[in-house]
Amino acid sequence: MKALDGEYDESALPLLLTRRGMAEWTGDAVRILDRRRLPSTVVFIECREVEDVAQAIETMTIQGAFTLSLAAGYGMALALRTALDAADARRRLRDAARRLAATRPTGLALARMIAACEAAAGSSNTPGDAIEAIVRVVDGKAAELARQALATARHALPLLADAGAILTHCFADRSLLYLLLEAKRAGRSMHVYCSETRPYLQGARLTAPAVLETGHRATVITDGMGGFLMRRGEVQAFVTAADRVCMDGTVCNKVGTYQFALAARANGVPYYVVRQSGPDRESADETHVEIEFRDGEQVLRCAGERTTVDGVDALYPAFDVTPPDLVTAIVTDRGAFAPHDVGSYAEALSPLGRASG
Amino acid sequence: MKALDGEYDESALPLLLTRRGMAEWTGDAVRILDRRRLPSTVVFIECREVEDVAQAIETMTIQGAFTLSLAAGYGMALALRTALDAADARRRLRDAARRLAATRPTGLALARMIAACEAAAGSSNTPGDAIEAIVRVVDGKAAELARQALATARHALPLLADAGAILTHCFADRSLLYLLLEAKRAGRSMHVYCSETRPYLQGARLTAPAVLETGHRATVITDGMGGFLMRRGEVQAFVTAADRVCMDGTVCNKVGTYQFALAARANGVPYYVVRQSGPDRESADETHVEIEFRDGEQVLRCAGERTTVDGVDALYPAFDVTPPDLVTAIVTDRGAFAPHDVGSYAEALSPLGRASG
Numbered sequence: 001m002k003a004l005d006g007e008y009d010e011s012a013l014p015l016l017l018t019r020r021g022m023a024e025w026t027g028d029a030v031r032i033l034d035r036r037r038l039p040s041t042v043v044f045i046e047c048r049e050v051e052d053v054a055q056a057i058e059t060m061t062i063q064g065a066f067t068l069s070l071a072a073g074y075g076m077a078l079a080l081r082t083a084l085d086a087a088d089a090r091r092r093l094r095d096a097a098r099r100l101a102a103t104r105p106t107g108l109a110l111a112r113m114i115a116a117c118e119a120a121a122g123s124s125n126t127p128g129d130a131i132e133a134i135v136r137v138v139d140g141k142a143a144e145l146a147r148q149a150l151a152t153a154r155h156a157l158p159l160l161a162d163a164g165a166i167l168t169h170c171f172a173d174r175s176l177l178y179l180l181l182e183a184k185r186a187g188r189s190m191h192v193y194c195s196e197t198r199p200y201l202q203g204a205r206l207t208a209p210a211v212l213e214t215g216h217r218a219t220v221i222t223d224g225m226g227g228f229l230m231r232r233g234e235v236q237a238f239v240t241a242a243d244r245v246c247m248d249g250t251v252c253n254k255v256g257t258y259q260f261a262l263a264a265r266a267n268g269v270p271y272y273v274v275r276q277s278g279p280d281r282e283s284a285d286e287t288h289v290e291i292e293f294r295d296g297e298q299v300l301r302c303a304g305e306r307t308t309v310d311g312v313d314a315l316y317p318a319f320d321v322t323p324p325d326l327v328t329a330i331v332t333d334r335g336a337f338a339p340h341d342v343g344s345y346a347e348a349l350s351p352l353g354r355a356s357g
Numbered sequence: 358m359k360a361l362d363g364e365y366d367e368s369a370l371p372l373l374l375t376r377r378g379m380a381e382w383t384g385d386a387v388r389i390l391d392r393r394r395l396p397s398t399v400v401f402i403e404c405r406e407v408e409d410v411a412q413a414i415e416t417m418t419i420q421g422a423f424t425l426s427l428a429a430g431y432g433m434a435l436a437l438r439t440a441l442d443a444a445d446a447r448r449r450l451r452d453a454a455r456r457l458a459a460t461r462p463t464g465l466a467l468a469r470m471i472a473a474c475e476a477a478a479g480s481s482n483t484p485g486d487a488i489e490a491i492v493r494v495v496d497g498k499a500a501e502l503a504r505q506a507l508a509t510a511r512h513a514l515p516l517l518a519d520a521g522a523i524l525t526h527c528f529a530d531r532s533l534l535y536l537l538l539e540a541k542r543a544g545r546s547m548h549v550y551c552s553e554t555r556p557y558l559q560g561a562r563l564t565a566p567a568v569l570e571t572g573h574r575a576t577v578i579t580d581g582m583g584g585f586l587m588r589r590g591e592v593q594a595f596v597t598a599a600d601r602v603c604m605d606g607t608v609c610n611k612v613g614t615y616q617f618a619l620a621a622r623a624n625g626v627p628y629y630v631v632r633q634s635g636p637d638r639e640s641a642d643e644t645h646v647e648i649e650f651r652d653g654e655q656v657l658r659c660a661g662e663r664t665t666v667d668g669v670d671a672l673y674p675a676f677d678v679t680p681p682d683l684v685t686a687i688v689t690d691r692g693a694f695a696p697h698d699v700g701s702y703a704e705a706l707s708p709l710g711r712a713s714g
Contacts (some may be wrong), residue, residue, distance in 0.1 A: 039666045148511050170583075193672075196656070198555060198579040198662060204657070204664035220656055220664070220671040222555040223581035224526075224613020228677040231615065256581020258588065259616040266619055299553070299577055300561070303660035307561035307577070309396045311569050314577040315550075320585040356537060 004146035008181065015042070016206060017177050022142070023062060023071035025135050026188030028081065030074040032062045039209040047071075050079050050096040051248045057103040060200055064173045065107035065243045066145050066276070072100045072110055073138035076117035080134075083127035093121055093130075106252060106292045106319050107243040108280045113141060139244035144275065151333035152276045153182050156239075159272055159329065159336060163236035165191040167226050170254035171202040171210075172241040175274035175331070179239075180214035189313030193218045193235055197225055197254060199298045199316070227263035238264040238271045246281040249339025250286045255317050261326040270328035278332055278345035293316045338347070361503035365538065371570035372399070373563060374534050378497070380419060380428035385438065387431040389419050398565040404428075407436050407453040414460040417557055418578045421530045421643075422464035422600045423502050423633070429457045429467050430495035433474035434600050437491075440484040450478055450487075463609060463649045464600040465678050470498060475514035502633065505690035506531030509633045510539050513596075513688040516629055522548040524583050527561040527611035529598040531629035532688070537571035537597075548574045550592055552583055554611060556673070557657045580613045584620035595621040595628045599687070602636040606681030606696025607643045612674050618683040627685035635689055635702035649675045 001010040002110040004019060014019040025032045029046040030053055037043050045061060053075030055061075062068045079096035083089035097114045099201070104110055117282050120137040124130035160179070161168065168176060183190055183336045192211045204220045211218035221229065229235050232290035244252035251257070251273050266270045283289060296314030301308055324339035331337075334348040358367040361376060370388070372378040372475045381388045386403040394400050394634055410432030419425045427501060436453035440446035454471045461467055470632030477494040481487035509532040512539055517523065517536070525533060550570045554560035561577045567614075568575035580584065586592050595617050601609035608614070608630050621628045640646060657663055681696035688694075691705040 035434070040663075193410040194669075198553065198557070198581065201664050203660065204669075208669040209666045212666065218665075218669045220653075220669055222613070222656055222673075223429065223579060224552070224555065224611075224616060225672065225674060225677075227616040227619065228612055228674050229672075231678065254581075255580070255585055259581060259584040259620055262619045262623055263616055296577075299579055302558065303662040303664075306397075307660075308560050308575075309566045309569065312551075312561075312565040312575045312577055315582065315586075316579075317582060317585050320582075321588065 004143045005150045005178070006143070006147060007150065013181070013208040014177055016173055016210050017146075019142075020044070023068045023074055023075065025138070027076045028070055030054050030078060032071055034059055034061050035063055035206060038166060047073070047075065050075050050099055053078065054099050054103050054168045057100070063200070063202065065109045065241075066173060066337050068104065069109040069113040070138055070142050072103070073113045073117050075100055075133065076114065076121070077131045077134040077196065080127040080131050082119070086126070088136065089121070089127045089130060093118060095128055104292060105290045108282060110139050113138070116141070120162050143161045146174060148276045150332035152331055153178035154329040155333070155335050156274050157182050157186070157273060159270070159331070160237055163190070165193065165235045166237045166239050167193045167195065167260065167261055168207060168239050169195045169203065169226070169257050170197045170240065171206040171207065172239060172274060173276070174326040175241065175276045176209055176239060178212060179274065180211060180216050184215045189216060191219065193219050193221055193226070193229060195223045195260070196220050197256065199301065216347045226260040230263045230267040230269045237271060238269055240273060242273045242275050243319055244283060244289055245273065245275055245330060245342060246285050246288065247279050247281060247343040248285045249322070249327060249330065249342050250289070251322040251327055251330070252289050252319050253322065255320045258320040258322045261322045265288055271326060272328055272331045275330050275332050278334070279330070281346070286321050286323070289321060291320070294318050358685055361500045362507045362535070363500070364505060364507065367508070370538070371534055371567040374503075374531055375644070376499070377401070379424045380431055381432065382431045382495070387435060389413050389428055391418050392420055392563060393418055395562050404432065405435065407432050407456055410435065411456050411460050414457070417466065420557070420559065421528055422598075423530060425461065426466040426470040427495055427499050428471045429460070430474050430491065430498065431479070432457055433471060433492040435487045436447050437478070437484040437488050443483070446478070446484045446487060450475060460563060461649060462647045465639060470495070473498065503531060505633045508537045508690035509537035509631050509688055512690070513629060513631050514539050514628070516686065516693060517594055520547070522550065522592045523594045523596050524550045524552065524586060524617065525564060525590045525596050526552045526560065526583070526614050526617055527554045527597065528563040529596060529631060530633070532633045533573060533596060534567055536631065537568060541572045546573060548576065550576050550578055550583070550586060552580045552617070553577050554613065555580055556658065559611070582622065583617040586653045587620045587624040587626045592626060595626055596628060599630045599632050600676055601611050601646055602630065602632055602687060602699060603640040603642050604636050604638060604700040605642045605646065606684060606699050607646070607678040608681070608684055608687070609646050609676050610679065612677045615677040615679045618679045621684050625696065628683060629685055630646050630687045632687050632689050635691070636687070636699045637704070643678050643680070646678060649679070651675050
């Protein structure tokens with residue numbers, strides 16, 4: 001079976017790039033790979049209510065700005081399954097949109113997906129038609145995201161021509177994995193240092209196993225070690241995804257990114273953001289970014305065990321902000337942009353042959 | 358009972374500043390607080406052989422450059438307990454020195470303590486006399502370290518006059534805790550952000566509870582969040598200990614320090630090193646620092662559980678190097694020094710009224 005990207009075979013992809021590795025519509029449920037249990041256990045949950053999907057996002061059962069937007073999109077279809085009539089459907093859809101949008105304020109892919117689903121449903125006559133329309137929209141977006149990621153990877157690879165080893169942080173989603181697949185196709189072997197990304201450990205649990213699946217070497221470090229590596233000249237690039245990119249090139253990504261970006265700059269290491277699509281036109285600059293704070297209790301636990309005593313509190317900003325002057329290039333499906341030029345993405349020719357973003 | 362510092366009451370100190378919170382000589386063993394089990398369990402181990410002490414250091418049962426040097430010093434006495442004669446004692450002492458020095462190459466307090474114990478034993482006539490001489494040396498050093506830490510804290514406090522909140526990394530040992538005790542005495546309330554310090558979690562397990570014991574607020578963050586806090590203006594200073602300070606002001610401390618120092622500099626936050634004693638005269642600069650690498654397997658575990666799949670490896674440099682231009686001041690028992698001036702420590706008047714360091 002061809003993968004969503006339209007080129008690779010589904011079986012050649014690491015689990016997290018496959019359809020089942022993200023979210024699928026089963027006809028009456030949203031099936032989601034439970035990322036909390038990875039990598040030790042591959043188990044899927046079936047969400048039959050909007051609330052189930054919302055909680056799956058909030059509990060990080062599914063994560064990654066673009067990936068979770070797919071689950072939310074299919075979740076919109078769930079809202080209509082028991083609608084009594086058109087008026088009831090509108091109410092349910094509005095409630096679902098509100099609930100799902102509230103799960104994660106920092107990335108905008110989610111808000112866009114919800115808006116697209118609402119629009120698709122709005123032009124349908126019956127709840128059944130609306131469900132079909134929503135699923136079609138989300139399926140289309142899933143394929144588009146995969147093709148964008150592959151295109152992004154192809155634009156990024158030449159920038160990393162001399163990079164034998166790179167550092168990444170958190171789970172850089174499809175673009176980085178396609179980049180590694182493309183590097184392998186080109187006969188290259190890369191060494192990917194994955195910062196573990198506390199407290200949820202995306203780097204150790206999701207990224208490192210996926211890197212291995214692409215046939216490259218994965219080495220885990222703690223979130224405090226990237227600067228050490230860069231100062232020693234052990235990595236030739238720092239590469240991350242971005243949950244939000246402002247029009248001025250400001251990058252919002254998993255907390256910890258900013259520190260690595262500073263260390264990269266201090267040591268002459270380029271920082272590439274593989275964004276896969278364009279900047280967020282709604283965000284002129286950092287002042288438009290709302291940083292999501294999660295439950296500090298998660299910082300106080302390691303593998304479920306409390307790490308400190310009662311009376312100590314914790315802070316858990318999920319993201320941080322990296323100013324554009326620390327970013328070497330923002331790589332999109334339409335090519336690599338200098339951060340201050342990323343606003344011209346909209347005018348750039350889409351390699352997919354149509355206006356998107 | 359008066360504490361080792363000669364001023365505070367032992368009962369007024371956080372556990373990790375007390376005699377029993379470090380290492381004690383029992384007459385035929387070295388009793389060590391097992392820091393691996395903190396903060397949930399307070400348990401002591403008794404080392405009866407040099408090898409036990411060496412392993413306690415290697416397994417991080419005891420940690421902190423100066424604190425573990427006390428255990429090693431008492432460990433030298435253990436070597437002599439079963440010596441047959443003076444020649445046998447010399448052999449055993451030499452073997453013990455070699456074994457203990459090999460446990461931790463980066464900090465020099467350990468090497469100095471071992472040399473001091475060898476010198477003390479060398480001028481003794483019998484193994485029994487030598488044991489007494491060694492214990493006297495180590496007891497004296499323990500008291501000296503406590504007094505130096507208190508003096509350092511008093512020099513550091515005025516530098517933090519406007520700091521309502523500070524960030525620290527790893528366990529900054531005695532000086533930071535005395536600083537907090539002195540701040541409390543002066544009626545101040547401080548907010549101490551403690552980076553958890555993966556993989557051993559010194560920040561969450563040791564520092565945060567000790568901060569609470571001193572009566573201040575402790576908030577744990579992950580090792581990737583310090584930059585976020587500094588960019589938001591949430592902390593007014595970054596404060597750490599140092600495992601080694603070179604004569605040119607280069608600071609070697611727990612890995613992760615360098616990234617925070619970069620973030621501090623980028624955001625106009627001062628970085629103070631509370632060193633408690635002088636620089637290491639053996640180390641002109643960074644080229645003289647050997648970074649200790651520990652077992653990467655520890656990075657791959659959280660609370661004992663593996664975080665990733667087989668085939669993924671890990672790197673565990675225990676320390677990193679912060680160049681002097683990122684350091685605001687190195688605070689010692691003889692006052693605060695600009696990093697490039699720290700070499701003049703030896704000529705500075707000792708507040709203890711004698712040449713030390």
